[in-house]
Amino acid sequence: MAGYQDIVGHKRIKEQLKSAIELDKVSHAYIFHGPKDSGKMMLAEAFAMALQCEQKNPCGCGECRSCKQAMHRNQPDIIYVQHEKPNVISVQEIREQLVGDMEIKPYSSRYKIYIIDEAEKMNPQAQNAILKTIEEPPHYGIILLLTSNVDMLLQTIRSRCVRIDLKTVADDLIRKYLMEKHQIPDYQANVATAFAQGNVGKAVHLSTSQEFAEEKNQVLSIVRKVSDLRIADVGDRIKEMEVYKDDMGEYLNLMQIWYRDVLYWKSTGQIDGLIFRDELQEIRKQAERLAYRGLQIAFDCIEKARLRLQANGNFELIMELLLLEIKEIYQWQE
Structure with a gap:
């Protein structure tokens, strides 16, 4: 107690x-x-x-x-x-x-x-x-x-x-608590805090959860390489994603946070506001490649996928469409 x-x-x-x-x-x-x-x-x-x-x-x-x-x-x-x-x-x-x-x-x-x-x-x-x-x-x-x-x-x-x-707790208080009380590295504390949405207990759980760490790494492996994804490999990537089929809400949130970081860096060039701060090199590279309109389309596609899954749509088809739509935005120019 x-x-x-x-x-x-x-x-x-x-x-x-x-x-x-x-x-x-x-x-x-x-x-x-x-x-x-x-x-x-x-x-x-x-x-x-x-x-x-x-x-x-x-x-x-x-x-x-x-x-x-x-x-x-x-x-x-x-x-x-x-x-x-x-x-x-x-x-x-x-x-x-x-x-x-x-x-x-x-x-x-x-x-x-x-x-x-x-x-x-x-x-x-x-x-x-x-x-x-x-x-x-x-x-x-x-x-x-x-x-x-x-x-x-x-x-x-x-x-x-x-x-x-009970109201939500400020992110800076949660981040400080994770780093000082639980000795969580800053980049890990950033992700857990962003996902916890003001819930301290959830932040502690996420920051120490091996399952969440594995899910985060799987999402990062997708968003880092989606622009070079070959059509023939889409099925294999969807099989990897299927492990998280029962909790795709969290998976899609991670994807949104990634593109939010890309947009934030593209707009400000400031590292302090990034969630995936340890991925700065890749975030900077994608920010140079992606148009603002393309980033907005990425957010919209992820949200549409979320709604389709909630409506019990076909998982494989929804994820295939999502990956192909996001792949397409890397071809756009400003």
Whole structure:
């Protein structure tokens, strides 16, 4: 478990939670809403640790027995609701782990805090079971619902909770975090940050993922050589791409970022704004060959391929058309 000091970004939310403790205006129910890996669990855990801090530090002191227990996830009055089936949280699990358990007073702390991750997986019966507890909780009871799809929760639950909507984190903060905290090389941090779109957890995953590194290298092998691609070799290249058929959205994003870098260099000649900075020599070469209109066509072709794939079009035909259309733009002149 991390404290607020270890959480990148989300300054407004951290201040809001800290103020709730300082002003003694803590609600009995919160919804932390944001995409997967956006930091919901880290914020909820830091808030829970601060609430239970024996020194009454609104950020958690990190030194008292309760804070140390919380950091190791063995604080007896911070309960993580578990579920056996991966796609559903049942009414029985909510009744046993939360509704019934909350009737028992805290073991050693001021509050009894329940953290429900993936709260959208509660079935309607489970949500109705928790609703009465949210409406009439004991004075020591606090429920933290974490969800990536708040609309899956009953309106009656949403209306009775303080909603915390996680915003994207600035790219420069994510890049700095990857390089300083995880010792990620700058060129690798650039790519992961661009793809994460403000999601710190996703950036960490991408920067350390061998699968993502292999996918990136495969895309680069395509865009470096597509201008010289022979018609007879198109089928072989499509077979290489087919490995990523189930996640072509990410693959096409990598292609778009490549041509975005080419356009950026052609327009500015500045290295600082490049994502694939370690590919500068090839980016410069392509920027000299490609016309502005050709680059716009490349973006349009990639987006059309994305839409066709989403419409369940034939993969091989869509990718063949994409490669041939992009190959064509290298023949254009300014």
